[in-house]
Amino acid sequence: MLKKVLIANRGEIAVRIIRACREMGIRTVAIYSEADKNALHTTLADEAICIGPAPSNKSYLNVKAILETACLTGADSIHPGFGFLSENVNFAKMCEEIGIKFIGPNYKLIELLGNKSKAKETMKDAGVPVVEGSEGLIYSKEQAIEVAKKINYPVILKASAGGGGRGIRIAYSEDELKKQYDIVKKEAKNSFNDDSIYIEKYIENPRHVEIQILADEYGNCIHLGERDCSIQRRNQKILEETPSTIISHATRKKMGEIAVKATKKIGYANAGTIEFLVDKNQKFYFMEMNTRVQVEHPVTEMVTNIDIIKEQIKIASGEKLNLSQDDIKINGHSMEVRINAENPDKNFMPCPGTITGLHLPGGNGIRVDTAIYSGYKVPQNYDSMLLKIIVHGKTREESISKMKSAIAELVIDGIDTNVDFIYEILKNENFKNNNYDTSFIHKEYGM
Numbered sequence: 001m002l003k004k005v006l007i008a009n010r011g012e013i014a015v016r017i018i019r020a021c022r023e024m025g026i027r028t029v030a031i032y033s034e035a036d037k038n039a040l041h042t043t044l045a046d047e048a049i050c051i052g053p054a055p056s057n058k059s060y061l062n063v064k065a066i067l068e069t070a071c072l073t074g075a076d077s078i079h080p081g082f083g084f085l086s087e088n089v090n091f092a093k094m095c096e097e098i099g100i101k102f103i104g105p106n107y108k109l110i111e112l113l114g115n116k117s118k119a120k121e122t123m124k125d126a127g128v129p130v131v132e133g134s135e136g137l138i139y140s141k142e143q144a145i146e147v148a149k150k151i152n153y154p155v156i157l158k159a160s161a162g163g164g165g166r167g168i169r170i171a172y173s174e175d176e177l178k179k180q181y182d183i184v185k186k187e188a189k190n191s192f193n194d195d196s197i198y199i200e201k202y203i204e205n206p207r208h209v210e211i212q213i214l215a216d217e218y219g220n221c222i223h224l225g226e227r228d229c230s231i232q233r234r235n236q237k238i239l240e241e242t243p244s245t246i247i248s249h250a251t252r253k254k255m256g257e258i259a260v261k262a263t264k265k266i267g268y269a270n271a272g273t274i275e276f277l278v279d280k281n282q283k284f285y286f287m288e289m290n291t292r293v294q295v296e297h298p299v300t301e302m303v304t305n306i307d308i309i310k311e312q313i314k315i316a317s318g319e320k321l322n323l324s325q326d327d328i329k330i331n332g333h334s335m336e337v338r339i340n341a342e343n344p345d346k347n348f349m350p351c352p353g354t355i356t357g358l359h360l361p362g363g364n365g366i367r368v369d370t371a372i373y374s375g376y377k378v379p380q381n382y383d384s385m386l387l388k389i390i391v392h393g394k395t396r397e398e399s400i401s402k403m404k405s406a407i408a409e410l411v412i413d414g415i416d417t418n419v420d421f422i423y424e425i426l427k428n429e430n431f432k433n434n435n436y437d438t439s440f441i442h443k444e445y446g447m
């Protein structure tokens, strides 16, 4: 078993990983930026090392400083969390080269799957249904127009290196396509330093349903059911739940089996998520595979009683999965909401600042994953997510009631958050009645 894990992340996910390690008797090393001197992850870990100034590229993305810290502190492994270096091929490769276990899949698979266009081709070959679109990358506007003519409008242009909902644009006509092409190219170059793009059919009114995978280094693989993440703003999730209310038992089984088969075929080990779009006729299409733990992993933990972070660590330690598909029983319903320091009325603009007062909800079936506390100063340099509330009920109705009562109790003073906006969603009749898709927020609230 691994003995000392360096956590190359911050915020609630760093805290989540530190806690899992502590339960397992594994020592932890936190890294922090100058802006995070008083952060919770810095305080909670067994050791904490400052690795640079506030900007991410000088600290949480500073590969050299992080690897040196791992060596100096004698860490045998690095957990990257999500975001930051979690899907960085070079980082995972360097870890391997210096004999530090990267808690995630082999860098070659990160490379393959991080290129969304290549990943799509690979999955197609592995027998997974994919959205119709360009074969590989698009190299010119003319080519984009050609493909769009073949698959018909609307189409969606996507950055092959994209993530976090960025580098995605829809076009309903040739004129729009011409404009969006330039925008996506630019956005992809700026955000990912890689302007390669691909094009696919825009699936109208779909649900986003993803399968959680666990696979060990000996070819054993299971899935932990699905998560429905259709409630999104700007292609980014803000509320997730499991089970999904849209898919039938047969579709669930089929999606799970296909996801497991594909994972085995590509030789993937560790936790991973295969994201699908599901249309009105229960047809589903591969979108991308995320080669890391996801923000919304807790809902799966609630209904399966499996700790996904601990499983990641066990797999990275070289243990065999001690679970079979038949061991996985889905118990009840779970829902998560992401509370962000942002202003929904100003196009979800981030709102950093100092939290002057805080009361967190609790109680039966209510879990809060966060790193904030009263007096905490939310830095402007990082992601705006403050906390996740996760509830576990017998039914979806019970989960919604629990979530509403938890949110009614929550107090965050001093900064703007999306709490009221999330409460509106929970009260929305179409949401309650299962009458929604990925464009819900746009349609209901004009955002």
Ligand code: ADP
Residues within 6 Å of the ligand: 010, 011, 012, 013, 082, 083, 084, 163, 164, 165, 236, 237, 290, 293, 294, 295, 296, 382, 383, 385
């Ligand atoms: P998911 O994990 O379900 O794919 P998202 O795609 O919305 O969820 O969010 C994951 C991505 O968003 C990360 O890869 C990262 O780019 C960014 N992100 C979200 N929250 C954080 C955070 N607390 N710290 C760093 N990056 C974050």
Ligand code: ADP
Residues within 6 Å of the ligand: 131, 156, 162, 163, 164, 165, 166, 168, 200, 201, 202, 203, 204, 206, 208, 232, 235, 236, 275, 277, 287, 288, 438
């Ligand atoms: P990211 O890497 O940023 O998470 P994804 O490829 O997972 O990007 O897409 C993010 C979201 O964009 C999806 O959850 C979905 O709502 C929307 N989306 C992506 N591709 C399509 C498509 N072909 N048709 C309709 N919506 C799509």
Ligand code: MG
Residues within 6 Å of the ligand: 275, 288
């Ligand atoms: Mg995605």
